[in-house]
Amino acid sequence: MKNLIALENPKSPIAEAYRTFRTNIQFSSFDKELNTIAITSTGLGEGKSTTIANLAITMAQSGSRVLLIDCDLRRPQVHKNFSLVNHRGLSNILAHQTSHEDVIKQTNVIGLDILTSGPKPPNPSELLGSNAMKEFIKEMTQKYDRVLLDAPPVGLVTDAAVLSTVADGIILVIAAGEVAIEAAQRAKDLLQQINANIIGVLLNKVSAQKSKYYQYYYQQYYDEEDTDTKSSKRKRRKK
Amino acid sequence: MNYMEEMEVIDLREYFDVIQKRKWIIFLITAIAVSTSAVVSFFILDPVYETYTTMMVGKTKSQETMIEYSDVLLSQKLVKTYGEIAKSRTVSKEVIKDLNLSFTPIELKEKIEINSVKDTEIIMIKVQDTDPLLARDIANDLAQVFKKHVTKIMKVDNVQVIDKAEIPKNPVKPRPQLNIAIAGALGIMISLGVVFLLEYLDNTIKTPADVEKYLGLPVMGTIPLLEESENQKVKVQKGVKEYA
Numbered sequence: 001m002k003n004l005i006a007l008e009n010p011k012s013p014i015a016e017a018y019r020t021f022r023t024n025i026q027f028s029s030f031d032k033e034l035n036t037i038a039i040t041s042t043g044l045g046e047g048k049s050t051t052i053a054n055l056a057i058t059m060a061q062s063g064s065r066v067l068l069i070d071c072d073l074r075r076p077q078v079h080k081n082f083s084l085v086n087h088r089g090l091s092n093i094l095a096h097q098t099s100h101e102d103v104i105k106q107t108n109v110i111g112l113d114i115l116t117s118g119p120k121p122p123n124p125s126e127l128l129g130s131n132a133m134k135e136f137i138k139e140m141t142q143k144y145d146r147v148l149l150d151a152p153p154v155g156l157v158t159d160a161a162v163l164s165t166v167a168d169g170i171i172l173v174i175a176a177g178e179v180a181i182e183a184a185q186r187a188k189d190l191l192q193q194i195n196a197n198i199i200g201v202l203l204n205k206v207s208a209q210k211s212k213y214y215q216y217y218y219q220q221y222y223d224e225e226d227t228d229t230k231s232s233k234r235k236r237r238k239k
Numbered sequence: 240m241n242y243m244e245e246m247e248v249i250d251l252r253e254y255f256d257v258i259q260k261r262k263w264i265i266f267l268i269t270a271i272a273v274s275t276s277a278v279v280s281f282f283i284l285d286p287v288y289e290t291y292t293t294m295m296v297g298k299t300k301s302q303e304t305m306i307e308y309s310d311v312l313l314s315q316k317l318v319k320t321y322g323e324i325a326k327s328r329t330v331s332k333e334v335i336k337d338l339n340l341s342f343t344p345i346e347l348k349e350k351i352e353i354n355s356v357k358d359t360e361i362i363m364i365k366v367q368d369t370d371p372l373l374a375r376d377i378a379n380d381l382a383q384v385f386k387k388h389v390t391k392i393m394k395v396d397n398v399q400v401i402d403k404a405e406i407p408k409n410p411v412k413p414r415p416q417l418n419i420a421i422a423g424a425l426g427i428m429i430s431l432g433v434v435f436l437l438e439y440l441d442n443t444i445k446t447p448a449d450v451e452k453y454l455g456l457p458v459m460g461t462i463p464l465l466e467e468s469e470n471q472k473v474k475v476q477k478g479v480k481e482y483a
Contacts, residue, residue, distance in 0.1 A: 014463055021460030028459065051462065171459060176445050181453045184444055188454050200459035201450045207260070207464050 003050040003081055006057040007109060018054040021202060022062065025055075028199050029169070035141045037199065038071070038149040038167035040160035042187040046175035047204040049077035052150045060112035064145040067104070069115045071163055072152045073124035076117035082107060089118030094132045100140070113144070124152075129162040137166050154187045164196035172198065175205045257438045258431070265430040272426030273419055280418045286410030288371035292382045293356065293363050293401040296321055296389060311360060317393075318355035318362050324392060325353050325364060325385045333384045338376055350377065361401065371407045378404035 006015045025034065039055070041048040049072075056068040069090055070078035079086040084105055092098045093115075104115045121127050140147050149167055154160040164170040170191060174184055191198055258265065296314065324330065331344035340347070352365040364381055368374035386398045444450060447458040 017460060017462045021462070024459045028457070047462070172456070174444055174450065176461075177441075177443050179444050181442050181444055181449070184450075184454055188456065198456055200457040201454065202459050203444075203447055203450060203461045205464045206446075206461045 004053055004057060006054040006061070010061075015054070015058070018051075018058045021051075022055060022058045025171070025199065032168065034168045034199065035145070036137055036147045036149065036167040036169075038151045038160065038163045038170040039173060039202075040151040040154045040163075040170060040187075040191075041173040041175070042155045042179050042183050043153050044075075044156070046153075046173050046178065048153070048173045049081060049150055051173050051202055051204060052148055053078065053081045056112055056114075056146075056148050057109050059146050059148075060109050064111060065143070066112045066146045066148065067115065067140055067144040068112065068148045069140075069150065070117040071128060071149045071159070073117050073120055073127065073159070074152055074157065076120075078114060078150055079116040082114055084114060084116055086116040086118065089116035091118035091121045091127060093118075093136060094127050094130060095121070096132065100136070125158050125162055128159055129165070134166055154190055155183060161190060161194050161196065164191060164194065167197075169197040169199040171200060171202055173202045173204050176203050176207065178205070257434060261434045261437060264434055264437075265427065268430035268433065269423060269426035272422040272429075276418045276422035277415065280413040280415040284413040285369045287367050287369055287412035288374050288407040288409075289365060289367045289411040290371070290374045290378050290404040290407045291363050291365040291402070292378045292404045293361050294382060294386070295361050295399045295401055296393075296395060296397070314360040315355065315358070318360070320393075321362055321385075321389060322353035322355075324389055325362075325381065326351060327388075330381065330384050330388055334377060334380050337380050337384070338373075340377075347377070350374075351381065366404070367411065375404045375406050 005012055006018050009015055025037065028034070039048055039052045052068060056066050060066045068078060070076045070086075071090065072078075073091055076086060076089075078084075079089075088098060088103050090103075092103060093100055100115070103118070104113050106113055127133065137147060137149075149163055151160040151163045151170070154172070160170070172184075172187060172191070188198065296317070326348050328344050331347045334340070335342070335344065335347060350367050352367075354363050354365070355361065356363055364378055364385070366374045366378040366381070368377065382400050382404075386400070389398055390396060444453065447461055450456060450458050
C-alpha cells in the first residue's frame with residue numbers, strides 16, 4: 001500500500017488535512033446530496049489518485065459505505081495504491097461481461113470497497129458516457145453512501161467531462177506551484193461548458209512553509225488530547 | 240493602523256519565503272562569484288608592486304631672502320605642471336632608453352602616477368609594475384630624468400630627490416580579500432534579482448487565495464507536501480507506537 005497516509009498515519013497533519021477535506025465536502029451542499037463525486041485534475045501527476053484514495057479512506061472511517069471506482073481507463077492508478085490486481089474491473093461491467101459482485105473488492109478498511117478499471121478498452125470516453133455507465137452508477141448509489149470516481153485529467157482527455165455528467169459533483173485537484181493559472185482556468189471552463197457541478201478545488205502539495213501554521217495547530221491539538229503527553233514531551237526535550 | 244502593520248508583516252514574510260524557496264540559487268550564484276574572483280585574484284592576475292620617490296621642486300632662495308608665502312603657494316600650484324612634465328613623452332622616451340625597456344611611452348605612462356603631497360611643495364612619483372625591481376628602477380630613473388628636464392624647462396635650479404625608491408616587498412594588487420568581498424556582495428545582489436524575477440515569472444497557482452482569485456472556486460482543502468513533512472511524520476509515528 002502506497003500513499004495511504006490516512007490509513008498508515010492517521011494522526012499526521014496530512015491525514016488531518018484529508019479529514020478537513022472530507023468534512024468540507026460533506027458541508028458543501030445542503031440541498032442536494034453529493035452521493036457520486038468525481039475527482040479530476042488539470043494535468044498529470046498532481047496527486048489525484050492519492051487524493052481520492054485518502055478521501056475514500058477518511059470517508060469510510062467516518063462510517064460511510066464508500067465505493068471507489070477507477071474511471072481512468074487509460075492510466076489506471078487506484079489498484080496500485082491499494083495493491084490490488086487489475087485483471088477485471090469497470091470496463092468488464094460496462095461491456096456486460098460480468099456482474100459487479102464478482103469484481104468489486106473489499107479492502108481492509110471497513111466500509112471501503114474498490115472497483116478497479118479493468119482491461120483498457122479501445123473507446124474509454126464512449127464507455128464512460130454510455131447508458132450502461134449511468135445505470136451502473138445509479139445502482140451503486142443505492143448500495144453505497146458515497147461513490148467516488150477517479151477521473152483522468154480534464155485538460156488532456158474528455159473523459160472527465162463525460163464523467164461529470166454521471167457524477168453529482170466534481171472536484172478539481174490542483175498541485176500548488178505546478179499548474180499555470182491559464183491551465184487551471186481552462187480546466188474550469190471545460191467543466192463549466194458542460195454544466196458540471198464543480199464542488200471546489202483541492203489544493204495539493206502545498207509546501208510545508210506555507211502550511212506551517214496548520215501543522216502547528218494540529219500538532220498542538222493532539223498533544224493536549226493525548227493522556228500520555230508528559231513522557232513524549234520529556235523525550236522531545238531530551239533531544 | 241494595526242491592520243496596516245499586519246499587512247506589512249505578511250509582505251515581509253512573503254519575501255522571506257521567496258528567498259527561502261530558492262536559497263540554493265542564491266547560494267550557488269554567490270559561491271560561483273566568490274570562487275571565480277578568488278581563482279582570478281590568486282592564480283590569474285599577476286601581483287603588482289608599487290614604489291615611489293618623493294622630490295622637492297622649488298626656486299633656489301639664492302640670497303638671504305625669506306621664504307615668501309606666495310612662493311610656497313606658487314610652487315604648490317606648479318606641482319601639476321611638474322607632473323605633466325614627468326609624464327611627457329620626452330621624459331618617458333629617455334627613461335625607456337636608459338633602462339632598455341620594451342614598452343611604449345603610453346604603456347609607461349599608465350604605470351606612473353604623480354601626486355603632490357598635500358599642502359607641500361613635494362611631489363610624489365608612484366610607479367606600479369609586476370616586477371618590483373623594475374618598478375624601483377623606473378621610479379629612480381624617472382626622478383633623475385625629470386630633474387634634468389625640469390631644470391631646463393622651468394628654469395628652476397633646486398630639484399632634489401628626498402626619498403629614493405625602494406624595492407617594494409608586498410604587492411598592492413590584486414587584493415584578494417577585497418575582490419572576494421565585492422564578488423560576494425555582487426553575487427548576492429544578482430542572485431536576489433534572479434530569484435525575484437523567477438518568482439515574478441512563475442504564474443502557477445500556489446495558495447488558496449490564488450484559487451479564489453483566479454478561478455473563483457471554493458477551496459475544499461489544502462494538503463501539505465508529503466516530502467517536506469517527513470520529519471514530522473516520523474515523529475508522529477513514534478508517538479503512535481508508544482500509545483498503541
